[in-house]
Amino acid sequence: MRPDTSRTLQGVALNLLTNVMGETRTPFGQQTVGIAGQLLFWIAEECERGADRLVVENRATRQLLSDGLPLAGTAAKSVEAALATPPAADFRISSLQAENDALRKGLIALHAAVESVDSDEARAFNERIWAELVESTKRRQFAVRLG
Amino acid sequence: MEDRLEKYLAAHIPTATVSVTNLLRIPGGASRETWMFDAAWDGPNGPETEAFVLRKDPPASLLETDRETEYAFYSTFWGSKVPVPRMRWLEPDGSILGGPFFIMDRILNVESNTKAPQAPPYLAVQAELARNMYEILGAIATFDWHGTPAESVAAAPSADGAWKKELDHWQAIIDAQELSPQPIIRAAIRWLRANPPPPAQRVSVVHGDYRVGNFLFRPDGSIHGIVDWEMAHLGDPLEDLAWSLNESWQWARNGRPGGIVDRPDAIVLWEQFSGMKADLVALQWWEVFCHVKCQGIWLTGARSFQEGRTNELILPMVAYSLINAQDQSVLRQIGRL
Structure with missing residues (x-):
C-alpha cells in the first residue's frame, strides 16, 4: 500500500497531536488524544520492522536452543519441545509471534538449566544467552520517544 | 453520571437534594478511574459546598486490587503525620455508578503532575x-x-x-x-x-x-x-x-x-x-x-x-x-x- 503504512500512521499521529489535541475540551480527553498520537508513532515503527524483528530473533533463539541442548540436563525435554516448533508457515506477525513465544519459553528453561551447571562451558553459554537477551531488548526499542 | 451521584449523595448526606457540578475525569489513574466534582446542598446553617474526588473501579486495568484495602490504608493515616485526604464513603455496589467506588475529600490548590x-x-x-x-x-x-x-x-x-x-x-x-x-x-x-x-x-x-x-x-x-x-x-x-x-x-x-x-x-x-x-x-x-x-x-x-x-x-x-x-x-x- 502506498503511501507506506508507517508514513500514513505518522501522518495520523501528527494530526492528532497538532490539530486535535488542542481543540479537545477536557484534560482527560487531551490525554487520550495525546496517548493515541504517541501510540501511532510506535505502531508505525512496529509495522515496518515487526516481521523482520521476529524472523531475526526466532533464528537466533533457535540456534541458541540447538547449541545449548547438550547443557540442558533435566530441561532437555522443554528445549527439545521448543526446537520441535515448526517455523511459522507465513509472515503474518501473529504466526511469527507464536513461534517466538514457543522458542522463548524453551530459552527460559535452557537458561535456568545452564545457570545450575558449574562448568566453564556452562558459564560461557550463560554469557551467550545474556548477550541474546540484551540484543532482544534493543530489537524492541522504539526510535521515537516522545514526552 | 451527575444524576446518579446526586442521588447517592442525597442518601448519605442529611439533606433532601444535592447538586453535583464540575464533574471531570482526572488524567492518569491507570488502575482506577479518578473523577473530581463539587457538591452543594442546603445544610442546617445554610448552603454548603464541598469538593470531592471519586475513585471508581474500571472493568479492567493495570491492577486488580481491592478498593476496601485502599480505603482502609487511607483511613489509617487520616490525622497522622502522613497527610492523606479524608475518606467519606465506600460503596461496593457496582450498579450505582457502573463499578464499585469510594469518595474522598479533595485537597485544593495542589499539583501532582510528574513533570x-x-x-x-x-x-x-x-x-x-x-x-x-x-x-x-x-x-x-x-x-x-x-x-x-x-x-x-x-x-x-x-x-x-x-x-x-x-x-x-x-x-x-x-x-x-x-x-x-x-x-x-x-x-x-x-x-x-x-x-x-x-x-x-x-x-x-x-x-x-x-x-x-x-x-x-x-x-x-x-x-x-x-x-x-x-x-x-x-x-x-x-x-x-x-x-x-x-x-x-x-x-x-x-x-x-x-x-x-x-x-x-x-x-x-x-x-x-x-x-x-x-x-x-x-x-x-x-x-x-x-x-x-x-x-x-x-x-x-x-x-x-x-x-x-x-x-x-x-x-x-x-x-x-x-x-x-x-x-x-x-x-x-x-x-x-
Whole structure:
C-alpha cells in the first residue's frame, strides 16, 4: 500500500497531536488524544520492522536452543519441545509471534538449566544467552520517544 | 453520571437534594478511574459546598486490587503525620455508578503532575520537595499500624518472610498475566529466590507505589496528600525506598529519582527520617524485585487490553513503552547493560 503504512500512521499521529489535541475540551480527553498520537508513532515503527524483528530473533533463539541442548540436563525435554516448533508457515506477525513465544519459553528453561551447571562451558553459554537477551531488548526499542 | 451521584449523595448526606457540578475525569489513574466534582446542598446553617474526588473501579486495568484495602490504608493515616485526604464513603455496589467506588475529600490548590517539578516554580524547591517526600516515607515506615484499619485488611508477614510473600504474590501475577514468555524477568526471579535479602528491620506499612506522581504538593515544596494506596500492604519498608528509586519514575531521565533528588541523597534522607539502615545488599534485592513488580503491573494492563476488557489507551501505551524499558532496567540493575 502506498503511501507506506508507517508514513500514513505518522501522518495520523501528527494530526492528532497538532490539530486535535488542542481543540479537545477536557484534560482527560487531551490525554487520550495525546496517548493515541504517541501510540501511532510506535505502531508505525512496529509495522515496518515487526516481521523482520521476529524472523531475526526466532533464528537466533533457535540456534541458541540447538547449541545449548547438550547443557540442558533435566530441561532437555522443554528445549527439545521448543526446537520441535515448526517455523511459522507465513509472515503474518501473529504466526511469527507464536513461534517466538514457543522458542522463548524453551530459552527460559535452557537458561535456568545452564545457570545450575558449574562448568566453564556452562558459564560461557550463560554469557551467550545474556548477550541474546540484551540484543532482544534493543530489537524492541522504539526510535521515537516522545514526552 | 451527575444524576446518579446526586442521588447517592442525597442518601448519605442529611439533606433532601444535592447538586453535583464540575464533574471531570482526572488524567492518569491507570488502575482506577479518578473523577473530581463539587457538591452543594442546603445544610442546617445554610448552603454548603464541598469538593470531592471519586475513585471508581474500571472493568479492567493495570491492577486488580481491592478498593476496601485502599480505603482502609487511607483511613489509617487520616490525622497522622502522613497527610492523606479524608475518606467519606465506600460503596461496593457496582450498579450505582457502573463499578464499585469510594469518595474522598479533595485537597485544593495542589499539583501532582510528574513533570511539574522540572519547571518553575517547583524547580527551585526540588530539594525541599525531596526532603518532605522522604520525611513522610520515614513516617510511613515507622508508623505503628497495630489496631488500625490497615491491620484488619492486610496480613502481616514475619520479618524474614516479607520478601517471599511479595515475590510469591508478584510472580503469581506474572504467571497469570503474561501474554508472552519473559526470559529477563524470569532470570531476575530466579536470582531473587537464590539470593534472599536479610530480614526486614521491622514490619511496616508499605505504600507500594511511593513516588513523584503519587503525592500532592504546592509551590513551596510542601506535600499535602499521599495518594494511590491501592498496592499498600505490610512488609519490608525498604521496598518503598527501592520503588522510589526505580528508573521508571526518573521523570527527567537524568538518573535522579523522581527527577528531583540524587540517589545517594535520597538514601541518606530515608535513613535520617526512618531511623533505619538502607543496607546496600538488601536494597539491591528490593530494587530488582521492584522491576519484577513493575513488570507484573505492565503485563496485567497488556492482557486487559488484549482481551478486550477495556479500551483505555494508557494500557497499550504503558505496555509498548514500559515492558521493554523495564527489561532494560533489570539488565542495568544487574550489570548486564
